[in-house]
Amino acid sequence: MALTVLDKIWSLHELPPPPNDPVTKDNMPLILIDKIFLHERTGAIALQNLTERRLSIREPEHVFCTMDHIVDTKPGRPQISRMPGGEAFIQALRKGAQQHGLTLFDIDSPHQGIVHVISPELAIVQPGLTLICPDSHTCTQGAFGALAWGVGSSETEHALVTKTLYLKKPPAMRVWLEGTCPQAVTAKDIMLWLIAEKGAAGAQGMVVEFAGPVVSAFDMEARMTLCNMAVEFGAFSALIAPDEKTFAWLKDRAYAPKGDAKGGDWGQALAHWRTFFSDEQAEFAVDMRVDVSKLKPMVSWGTSPEHAVPIDAPVPDFAPEGVAKKANKKASKTADIKKAQKYIGVQSGQDMRQVPIDAAFIGSCTNSRLADLRRAASILKGRKIADGVEAICVPGSRAVKQAAEKEGLDKIFQAAGFAWHEAGCSMCFYVGGQGFAPGARVITSTNRNFEGRQGPAIRSHLASVETVAASAIAGYICAPDELPANIGAK
Amino acid sequence: MPQAFTSITSPAAPLMQANVDTDTIMPSREMRQVSKTGLKDGLFANWRYLNAAERVPNPDFVLNQPAYKQAQILLVGDNFGCGSSREFAVWALAEYGIRVIIAPSFGSIFFANCIRNGLLPIVLAQADIDSLAAPMPSPVTVDLQTQMISLGENENKNKKFAFTIDETYRNMLLNGLDEIGLTEKNRAHITDFITADQARRPWVYKQHKQET
Ligand code: SF4
Numbered sequence: 001m002a003l004t005v006l007d008k009i010w011s012l013h014e015l016p017p018p019p020n021d022p023v024t025k026d027n028m029p030l031i032l033i034d035k036i037f038l039h040e041r042t043g044a045i046a047l048q049n050l051t052e053r054r055l056s057i058r059e060p061e062h063v064f065c066t067m068d069h070i071v072d073t074k075p076g077r078p079q080i081s082r083m084p085g086g087e088a089f090i091q092a093l094r095k096g097a098q099q100h101g102l103t104l105f106d107i108d109s110p111h112q113g114i115v116h117v118i119s120p121e122l123a124i125v126q127p128g129l130t131l132i133c134p135d136s137h138t139c140t141q142g143a144f145g146a147l148a149w150g151v152g153s154s155e156t157e158h159a160l161v162t163k164t165l166y167l168k169k170p171p172a173m174r175v176w177l178e179g180t181c182p183q184a185v186t187a188k189d190i191m192l193w194l195i196a197e198k199g200a201a202g203a204q205g206m207v208v209e210f211a212g213p214v215v216s217a218f219d220m221e222a223r224m225t226l227c228n229m230a231v232e233f234g235a236f237s238a239l240i241a242p243d244e245k246t247f248a249w250l251k252d253r254a255y256a257p258k259g260d261a262k263g264g265d266w267g268q269a270l271a272h273w274r275t276f277f278s279d280e281q282a283e284f285a286v287d288m289r290v291d292v293s294k295l296k297p298m299v300s301w302g303t304s305p306e307h308a309v310p311i312d313a314p315v316p317d318f319a320p321e322g323v324a325k326k327a328n329k330k331a332s333k334t335a336d337i338k339k340a341q342k343y344i345g346v347q348s349g350q351d352m353r354q355v356p357i358d359a360a361f362i363g364s365c366t367n368s369r370l371a372d373l374r375r376a377a378s379i380l381k382g383r384k385i386a387d388g389v390e391a392i393c394v395p396g397s398r399a400v401k402q403a404a405e406k407e408g409l410d411k412i413f414q415a416a417g418f419a420w421h422e423a424g425c426s427m428c429f430y431v432g433g434q435g436f437a438p439g440a441r442v443i444t445s446t447n448r449n450f451e452g453r454q455g456p457a458i459r460s461h462l463a464s465v466e467t468v469a470a471s472a473i474a475g476y477i478c479a480p481d482e483l484p485a486n487i488g489a490k
Numbered sequence: 491m492p493q494a495f496t497s498i499t500s501p502a503a504p505l506m507q508a509n510v511d512t513d514t515i516m517p518s519r520e521m522r523q524v525s526k527t528g529l530k531d532g533l534f535a536n537w538r539y540l541n542a543a544e545r546v547p548n549p550d551f552v553l554n555q556p557a558y559k560q561a562q563i564l565l566v567g568d569n570f571g572c573g574s575s576r577e578f579a580v581w582a583l584a585e586y587g588i589r590v591i592i593a594p595s596f597g598s599i600f601f602a603n604c605i606r607n608g609l610l611p612i613v614l615a616q617a618d619i620d621s622l623a624a625p626m627p628s629p630v631t632v633d634l635q636t637q638m639i640s641l642g643e644n645e646n647k648n649k650k651f652a653f654t655i656d657e658t659y660r661n662m663l664l665n666g667l668d669e670i671g672l673t674e675k676n677r678a679h680i681t682d683f684i685t686a687d688q689a690r691r692p693w694v695y696k697q698h699k700q701e702t
Contacts, residue, residue, distance in 0.1 A: 012690070015683045018676040028658040030673065032683065034694055042576060044524050055670065061697050085522045092524040129694065136575040136599055150599050152577035153526075154606035154669070162673040164680055168656070170598075200509050201569035205598050234569060236598050257693040265693035272691065304509045336508050336567075432519040450513045450573060452536050 002281035005241050006172045006207045009147045009276065013130050015164065030164040034129040035062050036156065037115050038102070040093040041069035042134035046156040047096025058163045060101040064124055065093055067107050068114045073394050073426040074434065075419070077107065082433030100160075111254070113397020113423040116140035116365040120224065121399050123253035127242040127273040132159055137365050137447065138237070139230045143223035144250070145242035145276045147207070150231065170236040171285035173206040174278070177214035179293035184481040186375075187222040188367060188445070188464040190214075191229035192298035192308040194290065200306040204234035206285060209278060214292055215240060220249045221371035228366045232305040232447055241277040297479040299352050300449045300462040302340035307449070308462065309352060311479045315341070317348035343451055344459045345441075352461075352477050358440040360391040360472035361454075362418070362465050364428040367445035368396030370403050372465045377409045379469040379480055380416035383488035386475025390436065391418040394426040415490075418472070430455040443471040492608035494666030497633040498589050499642065500562035503552045504623040510566060511573030512600060516582045517542075518574075529582035563590040563630055565623050568616070571600025580607045590632045592619055592639070605659045608666060610634060612653045622651070634664055 003011075015030040038046065043065055050057065057063060070086040072079040080087050090107075097104040105111040111118055116137055119125045127145035132138060134156045141148035151165070159165050177190065195202065210226050218226070223240050230238030240246075247270060250256045257265035296310035309315060317337060341347060346355065362368070362376055373395065385391050393413045395401035401423050404410055410420045427434060428446045435455035436442055442460050445468045449460040463471070466480035473488035520532025520542075531545065538553060540546045547554045553561065564583075570593040571579065580603040583591070591604065592612045604611040610632065614622075622630060622639065629642045637660075639651040661667065673680075688695050 012687075015680065018679040021672070021676060028656070030676070030680070032680075032687065041521075045526065048524055049526075053670075083519075088524055126694075128691075134575055134577070136573065150575040152575055152580070152599055152603035152606065154577060155602060158670050158673065161670050162677075162680060163684070164673060166658070166669065166673075168658075199569075200572060201595055204569070204595055231573075234572065234595075234597070255698050257696070258698050265696065265698070269693045304511075306509070339507070429513070429518055431521075448511070448513070448573060450511045452517060453513050456536075456542075 002279035002283070004172045004278045004282045004284065005145060005209055005239055005276050006147065007282070009128055009130065010169055012128065028166050028168050031130060031167045033132055033159045033163055033165055035064070035124055035131040036159055037119055037124070037131065037133040037138070038063065038065045038093070038156070039069055039115050039133070039135060040067050040089045042153060043156070044089050044092035044096060046134060046153045046160065047100060048092055049153070049157055050160060051096065051099060055161045057100045057102070057160045063102045063160065064119070065097045065102050065104040066115050066118055067093065067105070067112060069425045070431055071107055071424045073421040073424040075421060077422050080107070083431040084433065086431065086433065110398055113399065114365045114368065114425055116224070116228065117369060117396035117400065120144060120220070120249070121253065121397060123250045123256035126250060126256070126269070127246060127276050132156065132165070136231045137228055139235065140224050140228040140365055142237050142239035143220060143227045144246055145239055145273065147237060147239060149237040170205055170207050172209060173203055173286040174209045174211060174284040174288070176212040176287070176289045177210065177292055178212045178289060179214065179291040181214055181292045182295065184297050184466065184479055185292060185295045186464040186466060187218060187225035188229070189295060189298045190290070190292055191226060191233070192300065192305065192462060193295050193310070195229065195233050195305045196298070196308040198233070200232060200304050201234040203230065205236050208233065208235045208238040209284070210238060210240050211278065216243065219371055220245060221369040224369065225366055229305070229447055242273050247273065297464060297467050297481070299467060299477055300460070301344060301346050301352055302337065303343055303449055303451045304340065305447070305449060305462060307340055311353060311467070311477070311482070315346050315348055315350045315352065353482070354476060355441070356476045357389060357443045357461070357471055359436050359442040360385070360389060360468050361427055361442055361444040361446065362392070362468050363394030363396065363426055364446040365396065366447045367465045368394060368400065370400050372445070373400065373404050373409050376465040376469040377412040379466055379483070380418070380473070381412050382490055383416055383473050384490055385417040385472040385488065389472055389475055391472045392421060392427065393418045394421040395423050398423045416473070427454060429453055430458070443468050443477060492606060492666045495589065495608055495610050495634050495663040497631065497635065498562055499629050499631040501558055501560065502563035502565050502592070502622060502630040503558035503561035504565045505552050506565065506567050506623065508567040509569045509572055512571055512576050512579040512597070513573055515571065515579040516576060521576065521578045526581045527585060529578055530585040533582040533586045560587070562587055563592065563632060564588055565619050566591060566593045568594045570596050572597035575599045577603045577607070580604055580609060584609055592622065594619065605662055606669065608663060610663055612639070612655065614651060614653055618651050621649070634660060
């Protein structure tokens with residue numbers, strides 16, 4: 001039988017039904033969970049609940065914790081957290097990790113950073129593994145050919161105690177990317193296009209496998225950006241079959257199997273990893289092909305990632321085809337669009353390229369890795385951001401920050417007028433504490449433009465790092481290939 | 491242990507908007523303590539209050555309207571609960587008193603979180619939700635035993651909508667099952683599987699940590 005990557009991972013992790021179990025008998029098997037990651041924002045409460053219930057963790061050596069969501073990222077980290085009451089979450093995670101004997105990458109660890117950045121950096125995620133984290137962007141890690149997904153606290157607790165989860169097998173969808181990717185078009189733009197085209201529920205409940213020549217040509221960072229945005233597409237998770245690039249990334253990282261191709265754990269693991277590809281005849285519940293040749297840099301205009309347009313297209317007054325064509329949904333969608341336009345302060349027919357911005361943000365698990373920062377720096381080099389724009393760059397991890405500084409990227413960002421922060425989630429979301437000026441219009445490399453996501457009345461415009469950098473220089477929303485040569489030149 | 495669910499009769503508050511995300515249901519800044527409780531005042535804070543800091547109610551928001559103040563049922567749009575995995579969103583809804591959410595579709599993590607907290611998420615066609623919303627505010631009865639939604643009292647007496655929910659979830663909700671307790675009964679079974687897996691994938695079980 002022809003199998004998908006998902007099928008292959010699944011069959012290795014599905015337990016036979018236990019005798020007399022009331023749950024698994026209805027097609028909801030127990031699935032083995034290989035690795036668990038926790039962060040202070042949602043992990044602390046899970047550990048606290050276990051302590052209160054006097055439950056212990058089955059395999060603490062396979063559970064990892066990081067501080068990313070609410071740690072201070074201002075240069076030098078003058079505080080522990082800027083969130084009012086935030087310190088309690090940090091202390092609770094420290095206490096929980098210690099009580100349960102878990103590996104914690106604390107604020108001062110050289111490995112600290114956004115969970116979905118450091119897990120691949122340390123090779124904790126590996127092909128063919130199951131990995132969960134109480135965080136919806138865990139799908140990012142599927143870029144390594146793992147089944148990685150976000151869960152709530154209750155499921156986290158269940159997996160911590162039992163090393164399993166009850167889970168119905170999600171259907172598989174394939175998105176085959178082909179054609180010649182225009183230079184200004186990135187993984188981020190492809191995802192915004194896809195979500196705008198098919199709707200924020202376009203892949204609902206499915207595991208999206210990204211494949212095709214465009215994906216093969218992408219570096220691991222770009223692949224992570226693709227998978228990261230899958231949750232904004234409604235997906236259960238996303239994955240990419242591992243290949244030589246994946247193996248090269250993992251080799252010799254802290255938690256990678258030791259040895260070489262000829263032997264040791266690495267050799268054994270490698271042979272196993274090479275089995276994770278979708279067979280030629282494998283069937284997908286949804287199989288779509290996208291020719292990326294005609295795509296443009298994208299920018300969001302509304303309050304859902306599906307509210308996005310190619311940079312030269314007018315703001316629409318209709319919902320994405322994938323959703324709105326169900327006729328009876330149209331009315332409510334139109335009302336949603338009006339509401340979103342009102343919140344963001346744009347109108348149908350408007351050209352987004354004329355919209356001035358107040359702030360620019362580069363960071364988050366979508367776009368804060370070394371390759372992202374290099375691409376942004378290549379645009380910022382020798383230029384200055386527009387007057388009055390507040391621009392911030394937050395590397396995804398301390399390792400990224402250090403590597404970037406070694407190359408002098410921090411100097412380029414700072415010379416351009418960007419603030420250069422410590423690693424963390426930072427202003428990807430708002431918890432009180434640090435934020436943009438109320439009502440500010442922000443061009444951002446993050447993944448969510450929800451109402452208030454980045455702060456009260458903040459208007460977020462999602463885009464690629466290149467578009468964020470170009471817009472910061474221009475002072476208005478601007479694609480990297482449309483940035484006039486004389487603007488911002490020093 | 492989640493509260494068991496059998497049947498509920500209550501006004502059903504319509505919040506008919508697509509893609510209502512968990513940041514909207516429970517804004518991050520309202521999650522102030524490491525606790526599953528103390529969340530209900532933060533529910534829909536950005537919409538529910540004219541001024542969230544001072545908790546000045548927004549009279550236009552559906553749950554602030556007298557007819558829906560006590561509503562335990564929410565009628566919502568497509569992809570409800572998309573976005574962040576925060577279970578705080580479900581805890582806040584439960585603490586506020588919501589027991590049933592009816593939507594054309596749900597964010598998948600949110601859906602799973604509902605089941606674990608005794609909240610019944612019902613997937614229903616948009617047209618049916620629209621007709622449930624129409625004769626408001628007459629009470630709606632949701633019965634999980636019979637998997638039936640019915641309208642009460644008035645001229646709509648005979649209007650009924652069947653719904654289906656996965657048998658597993660139905661059992662969990664009907665019995666308020668404690669999943670961890672259930673799975674722990676299978677501990678030996680899981681151990682057997684892990685032992686076999688250790689032979690299959692030995693490197694997965696080793697810690698290859700290199701200190702840097
Ligand atoms: S960077 Fe943003 S989206 Fe990513 S894990 Fe942190 S808060 Fe979530």
